[in-house]
Amino acid sequence: MIISIASGKGGTGKTTVAVNLALTLSESEDIQLLDCDVEEPNAHLFLRPEIKESYPVTIPVPVIDEEKCDHCGKCSQFCEFNALAVLESGVMVFEELCHGCGGCGIVCPKNAITERNREIGQIEKGFAKNYADKNLAFALGRLNIGEAMASPLIRKVKEEIDRGKTAILDVPPGTSCPVIESIYGSDCCLLVTEPTPFGLYDLKLAVGLLKKLGIPFGIVINRSTGEKDGDRDVEEYCRKEKAPVLMKIPYDRQIAELYSKGVPFIEEMLGWKKEFLNLLARVREIVE
């Protein structure tokens, strides 16, 4: 089973839910946590995994053989991403715009285009220990500074999914390409929101996305201030949309302080394990 944790708005508590859920579940089953937020991966700050293996992720970019090239311009006409410009003096390749589709090589009538691999980031893999001393498999992607394209790296992180385990995916914020790349193929997506107008607005965008992709989902309200107070609007919306609220994490100074120190709060607030086990049970109901 693949469970992804997404949000729309940033900073609502995706990583908190992903890490605490993974740690709780890893006491009783094989769990894998994959950090798909390759622009700003944070889960490792809480899990402190031992990294056993890391490797670069590359995308193929064109290399022009100027001896063979007759500057016909077919490659730049073909490229949908404006990654090539053919000038009289030669061909310019804007590597950071290249999506690595290979089309320029196919259209070149002179066979003047080959490819080289350009690094865009790295994957790190390893294990985190929970305090029952059981292993939790871990992988993250880390986009290199200055790189624009997160999606190819996210695709690679997802190739690390071990179908024999329950995989928990920490997803980047937002609603566009990197989010779609991350959540596509999940059995269930948990949307973490906060009971504020920004949180609610961005939740609506995320719900729209999940409905369009046909992924079953449930809502986690973080920094909950209670039904009568701030939660009312979110809960009303969820009722109307038939989006089940699966869990509420209260607004709590202790949780915020533990977060700031990189401590998963279930390690200090043991009672919450039961809540995360319940959360998984509710997820299973949704998937079935």
Next chain:
Amino acid sequence: MKQLTIISGKGGTGKTTIAVSFASLAKQKVLADCDVDAPDMHLILKPRIIKSEEFRGSKRAVKNDDLCTDCGRCEAECRYGAIKDLRIDPIKCEGCGVCVQVCPTHAISLRENISGCAFISETRYGPMAHARLNIAEEASGKLVSVVRENAKQLAEKHKKSLIIIDGPPGIGCPVIASLTGVDLALIVTEPTLSGIHDLKRIYGVAKHFRIRSLVCINKHDLNEENTGKIEDYCRESGIEVVGKILFDQDVTRAMIAARPFVEFSQGNAASEIERVWRRIEKIFL
């Protein structure tokens, strides 16, 4: 004309709260919401849309099954795994056109998508450029560039000397599109391990594009030790810390009241944001 982008790396550190406060404090400005993925500025600024323009940012391959001979070349050449059992998955399709090129019977074509809408609006704080990305659409970086261009035109037309840009979280394509060519980046961080980690990466991006950065620490009282670490890091890296804002629950109340925080509250946090603005004004304008 000067451009200021408010960014953070990590989401939820307070970019929009600070950006709309600046909207209230600054004179002679145009506002731009470049978080087109999850735009929130309009919830406070309540723009009145004057002009909206369809945005066609991406293309998708479409196959005419009557012409298809099931040869499978498209599937073999697609590097995105977007064609399976001769069916095109529009979610995985990058719109590169390789399948169109290799199809021997011309059964596949690229179709332009309406991926969203770019808006030019009026607010009580001045002109605003913003956008909406349609559900499950891509190319948010390109849409950010459209918003930036609209903001520039607004500034020229209305003779405004400043563009205040609310940026998206992360460090990838839409962030780069929000940052390139601006005069100053204000990085909003928070004293958490995630906040510090993400600050370093976004500062790396700003430096990579040679953009001057300032740092503002939001909710600094949440963890004073980490606040100290951020200050040390900034000192070592030669970045000025222009403000330290106390955690304040009125931030949410101001949001609910749909008012800029600095107008809603007279507390310490609000006056610190005002002080940050004065400092930026002095450095920059």
